[in-house]
Every structure is written in structure tokens, then in C-alpha cells.
Amino acid sequence: MKILLIMPDANIHKMKLGKFSISFREAPLTLTTLAALVPRQLNARIRIVDENIDDIPFNENYDIVGISCLTGTAMRAYSIADFFMSKGSTVILGGIHVCLMPSEAIEHAHSIVVGFAETTWPQLLRDYALGKLKKVYRSHKSNIQGIPEPRRDLQKKFGYLNPYTVFATRGCRRACDFCTVSAMPFGWYTRPVGEVIDEIRKIKAKRFAFNDVSLLEDSEYAKELFTALIPLRKVWGGLCTTQVGHDDEMLELMRRSGCVYLLIGFESVSNKALYDIRKGFNNPNNYPQLIKKIHGKGIIIQGCFIFGFDNDDRNIFRHTVEAVNDLKIDIPRYAIYTPYPKTKVFERLKSEKRILHENWRFYDTQHVVFQPARMSPEELDTGFKWAYRQTFKYSSINQRILGNSKSFLIKFFGNLAYKLYVRRLDCDLDRFPELSDGLNGIERILPNLTDTQKSFVYEDHSY
Numbered sequence: 001m002k003i004l005l006i007m008p009d010a011n012i013h014k015m016k017l018g019k020f021s022i023s024f025r026e027a028p029l030t031l032t033t034l035a036a037l038v039p040r041q042l043n044a045r046i047r048i049v050d051e052n053i054d055d056i057p058f059n060e061n062y063d064i065v066g067i068s069c070l071t072g073t074a075m076r077a078y079s080i081a082d083f084f085m086s087k088g089s090t091v092i093l094g095g096i097h098v099c100l101m102p103s104e105a106i107e108h109a110h111s112i113v114v115g116f117a118e119t120t121w122p123q124l125l126r127d128y129a130l131g132k133l134k135k136v137y138r139s140h141k142s143n144i145q146g147i148p149e150p151r152r153d154l155q156k157k158f159g160y161l162n163p164y165t166v167f168a169t170r171g172c173r174r175a176c177d178f179c180t181v182s183a184m185p186f187g188w189y190t191r192p193v194g195e196v197i198d199e200i201r202k203i204k205a206k207r208f209a210f211n212d213v214s215l216l217e218d219s220e221y222a223k224e225l226f227t228a229l230i231p232l233r234k235v236w237g238g239l240c241t242t243q244v245g246h247d248d249e250m251l252e253l254m255r256r257s258g259c260v261y262l263l264i265g266f267e268s269v270s271n272k273a274l275y276d277i278r279k280g281f282n283n284p285n286n287y288p289q290l291i292k293k294i295h296g297k298g299i300i301i302q303g304c305f306i307f308g309f310d311n312d313d314r315n316i317f318r319h320t321v322e323a324v325n326d327l328k329i330d331i332p333r334y335a336i337y338t339p340y341p342k343t344k345v346f347e348r349l350k351s352e353k354r355i356l357h358e359n360w361r362f363y364d365t366q367h368v369v370f371q372p373a374r375m376s377p378e379e380l381d382t383g384f385k386w387a388y389r390q391t392f393k394y395s396s397i398n399q400r401i402l403g404n405s406k407s408f409l410i411k412f413f414g415n416l417a418y419k420l421y422v423r424r425l426d427c428d429l430d431r432f433p434e435l436s437d438g439l440n441g442i443e444r445i446l447p448n449l450t451d452t453q454k455s456f457v458y459e460d461h462s463y
Helices: 030-036 071-086 096-100 102-108 117-129 193-202 219-232 242-246 248-257 271-276 284-296 316-327 344-351 377-391 394-401 408-427 451-458
Strands: 002-007 014-017 020-026 045-050 064-068 090-094 111-115 136-139 160-162 207-210 235-240 259-267 300-307 331-336
Touching: 002 030, 002 071, 014 408, 020 408, 030 045, 030 064, 030 117, 064 071, 064 117, 071 090, 071 096, 071 102, 090 102, 090 117, 096 102, 096 111, 102 111, 111 117, 117 136, 160 207, 193 219, 219 248, 242 248, 242 259, 242 284, 248 259, 248 284, 259 284, 271 284, 284 300, 284 316, 300 316, 300 377, 300 408, 316 377, 316 394, 331 377, 331 408, 377 408, 394 408
Parallel strands: 002 045, 002 064, 020 160, 064 090, 090 111, 111 136, 207 235, 235 259, 259 300, 300 331
Antiparallel strands: 014 020
């Protein structure tokens, strides 16, 4: 049995030099975990392809093609699925978008997986081998004890800034209105600490990342995990909320266990905006003290901010850039408020007739897909790009990262990576679907693009 597992190109946060691509993020666990879950008795030959950094082998034949997609990659996933179905492959679709929109996804696959794959994916493969494949496999509850280690041996080498990723928890107990995690009834889970530590111990590299949505959600569990991690003398990063600043014992354990960077969703510098999106536990008045605490432990902060909340007007871009520089956020990252299907914000904006379209290709947090309350879609898009340009000017970078020698290289290269991303963003002329007819419509409206500009726009989105 030949199995091909694909993650379609999300076309953000990566650098491309000729035919070589490297992702700014840590290696995703989806494909390597699915590969590890393939029953050994099937004696399958497995290939995994993350299209962000590798080419899909369209000229090869596979018995099964499994595709995992986000909302922003759904249209690309459907195109890939249709192509392999036409070649006679059995196509399986899964991922968060399939969970959100199963009736849409089933039109492009022989079978779909909704929910967790730990039990459904192995059973699906066994059913296929017996000629009894079902149309839908569902699992809304999970047991993440005893999950096999990811097949990192199948992962492309040198494709990620951090190639080693681990997870300890699954889900989130928060209810932020834009988040797809809280939109699905999947619950909250923790892996046995011993299993997590065993997996980390086997990683030969010193550096790894946790990809948990909210690693510190259960403080007792997190403290047990970090205490067990200390003797391994590893270096790691992960995601958490601003509430990390409320627990000094937690921060000290994180430092001792090797934490060197945290991605934190600050989201906004406006209390009103944060309250409206159900993230009122963030308080901009506390940001300076929080950042001082984290920096005091030698931990780098990647701070995420979102533009387009109903409280935002055209001044929000300048206010946010000023705050990012004054607070010395080491590596800032910006996004556009995106109403993913089935989320609370999608239902609200839909009822207010403010959803501009449902062309999922633009639902990637980098494009405007709704009518903002206090500015036009074009003004939101322009301000978003302006904020990126201003933030990653060399003068702004220097203001944020100079004066603190700890992990200087990580901060420098992190900012350099986003500075390169700004160049791509400036060359992305396909910002709204009405400006294009499918993937190649940009040529219709702007026939004089240079080859360099076209390479930024297309990023190999055709086969």
C-alpha cells in the first residue's frame, strides 16, 4: 500500500530562495503523527509532503492520498484532492476545516475524518484494506495516552527553523470568539507527563518546541511537566496566555526547564476590543510589568496582535506599532481579524451581513474578508501592511532588541525573517477575490507584473 500524506501550502511565514523553501515556524506534527498511526501490519510505504517547503509528487501514483487542511488552505486542498481522485487514488480529507465544514469537504473526497485521528485513522486504513471504507469517520473524544512517536524520519530535513515539535496538552478552556479550537466541542486533554518526557529525551537535538495552543492552562500539570524537564537540560519554546505573569513560581520553573521563547497572544492594546472578543483576561495596562518579568527570566517574547476589531479605527495601527516598540516586543507578529466558519464571530458577522465572501483561500489572517465597523476593508488592509513595514524597519528592530544580549541571534534572525516576509507582503497584489479569477486572475488585471512579482504572488500554486 502506497500512502501519500499532504499538508497544502498556507503561503505565509516562509522564505523561498530559488527552489529551496524554509518555514519560519516549528515543524507541524500532523503528518508525522498520522504516519506513525498507520498500522504496521499494512506494510505501507508512506511519504509525507508539507507543501510549504516541498513539492507534491503529482506525477506519481498512490493508493491512498490523505490531505489535512486549514480553512485558508481548503481550496488548495480540494484542488489537490480532485486531481488525485481523477488519477484513481482513494482520497481522504481531514483537518480543522473538515471538522468545521464536513458537508463541503465530502464533495472532494472518498472519505473524511472529523475530529481526532488516533482511533479513526488506523480504523479507516484497516477498512480500506478490507474494501469496507466508510464515507465519514468521527471521533469527538480522544485518549492521548500511548500515542506513538511522530515519524520524524519522514520529515524533510532543513525545512523548518525548529524541526522538533512535541505536544503535551490538547484543546483550550478559553472561549475567544475568533478561535476555531473553542468552536469545536473537542474538550481539554493532557498527556501523561512521563510519556512527554520520554519523547523529549529521545530527541537528539538540544532545542525543541511545544505546539500546544495553551500550554499553561492546567497550572499543576504544567509545573509537574517543567519540573520533570529540568534534568534533561533542553532548550524550548511554546505558546501561552498573558496570565503567565500571574504565577512567579511557574515562570521560574519555565526558566529552569530551558524555556527561551514564548509566543503570547496580546491581540490588542485596547481593553474594549479585548473585552468584545472574550479575551478580557488580557489587560494592556499590565503588559509592561508582564514583559519585564518574562525578559527578566531571559525569555524572548513573540507577541501577536490582531487588527480589525469593531473597536479599531485607523489610529489602531500607529498605536500598536508604538506600543510594540515601547514594550520591546522581541519578535512581533500581526494578523487580520478572521471570522473562520462556525466561530462566534463568523455567526455574528454573518447575521450582520458583514461577511464579504466565503472564498476560503483568503481566510488566512493575512487578508480582509469582512466589513470592518470603523474603516473600509481597503483601509484595514493598507494599515495592516503599513504596520508590518514600520515594525520591521531597521530602526524599529534596533529599538526592540538592542541592549539585551541574551539570545540575541534568535531575536535578530526572527526579525530578519519577518522583514523578508514584509517584502513578500508588499508584492502580494491579490488581496481581494474580486481582483482575481481564480489563482491566475492577477495576470488579467495586472498584465505587466515582473517575473519576480509573479513568483511572490503565485508561490507555486498551480500544478
